[in-house]
Amino acid sequence: MTALANLFARLGPPWVQVSCMAAVLVLVSAVCARPVFAVACQRTAEKNGVGRVAWFYGEQVPVEQLSRFDTVVVEADSGFDPRTATSARDADGQRCTNWYAYVSVGEVTNDRDYFAAMPKQWLVGRNSTWASAVIDQGAPGWPRFFVEHVIAPLWARGYRGFFLDTLDSWQLIAKTDAARARQQAGLIAAIRALKARYPDAQLILNRGFEVLPEIHGDVAAVAFESLYGNWDQSNQRYDAVPADDREWLLAQAHTIRERYRLPVISIDYCAPDDARCRREIAAQICAAGIQPYVTDGALRTVGVGADAACRARLDEAAGASGARPDR
Template sequence: MPYPALGNSNPKNWVVYYHNELPPSAFEDYDIVVFDSEHHPSIQSVQAAGATVYGYISLGEVEQYRSHFEAVKKDGILLRENVNWPGSYYVDMRSRAWTERVIYELVPEILRSGFDGIFIDTLDNPIELEQEDPVKYRGMADAAAMLVRTIAAEFPETKIIVNRGYEILPQIAASITGVLGESVYTTYDFEEKRAKPTTKDDYTYQVDMLKSLKKINPDLIVMTLDYWDISDTQRVRELYAKQRSNGFLPYV
């Protein structure tokens, strides 16, 4: 089975930017750039500098400010609000209406804008909901995996990076270009409003999982995102070195 390939076959760095204030020149040193799909600098200018540019799409929840929020609300497939992100609502990924909206509307809109691929976020949501209530949310995780595979099948030339969703990654690794392990060594505590280390068990689980995916898809790009105070330059350097030693492409 041919695996999706990145525009740059050997990327050295990457960045996520969800605003539109910075000029395209700010991204000329990056190989992989992830922009918000609706608000972003010039895609073509960043591509001209050599980057592969991905458009953000949230599959596990929908934010109120998104242009498709009211339509999804009318479909009757929104669940409860995400307490960590007020104004963002979980979506029932088992819904045929959601699959059709993603396949026939949301992904095509991103690609028509000129993006090289899509960056899929919030795949942890369906997994956590099913773990929370296995009866009420039965099939949510499998539905999430199926939706990612369907996107890959419907848009075979499109590059796909997914953020986390560890429990379903073995099911989709062969269908995607890259995976982002967010909060691998450090995380952001919403209650304490600060960055702090993850537990040893959580770190080990994530690293082992990410490394195992390379056995399924040898060409998979494994990226990591850790959180820390950037003024603590020594610690930031240590985090970069730690993740590079794991064979990952880090960002702190």
């Protein structure tokens, strides 16, 4: 303290010393408050649910545009810092946004930081559409590796929510009942290991219907893709979803809402310059009792979510069924 006092004494007149001291206090307060803001947002998410959810995988995250959503899933490898975005949002006295990291559970591409550390015998198949390798979920050591090499670095960077993708990729390699059971057991073990290490982590699943009976208590919401608008990655085009596929997804959504009392979200796709398509598909999804998010096939533009009328309808339906809060 003596050294600090001597430093300020050398700065000049008292009014300069006071100004400098005030600046230091503001800086220290901002640095110390950042984790507090993040914790406050996380507690809000635990209490109120995921709310309106958006996905954005572009490199430059448009924080101001996306902050109108309650929860936003981003590609963590973009270098985005959720702590800075959270503190800036909440410091303005506004409702804070929860920033989730995208996490591929069932597949890995060679540009991921942890790829080189993975035993190559765990990579047991290929998804040529996305140029990725399928991970053996039943491999001994996979749950621990998943937590330590995939989740822990994201947690250290300030992420407290995770969107778990590629939960069905094991279907590309498992062709017998025994093989399917082994893959599902490994997937369940990986998700449980995540929650054991980080009990406060919030999880949104992309599908994973087969394992929900075992892990639904650890999940905040379930999403799936393409109820009405689809993106065909192989042929690089947008198209409509066949009626049979839509009916199957609607049946899954009904089970999730009624049996597990979880919010359901459909991520649909339209061309980035087709605003009318986005609005119409969002309205169709909402009419089916599901929260919509309609964006481009690469998820690099800010999409259309539930408007006020849709939110009211979904909230009313959730209240009538006793589902968990979705806002």
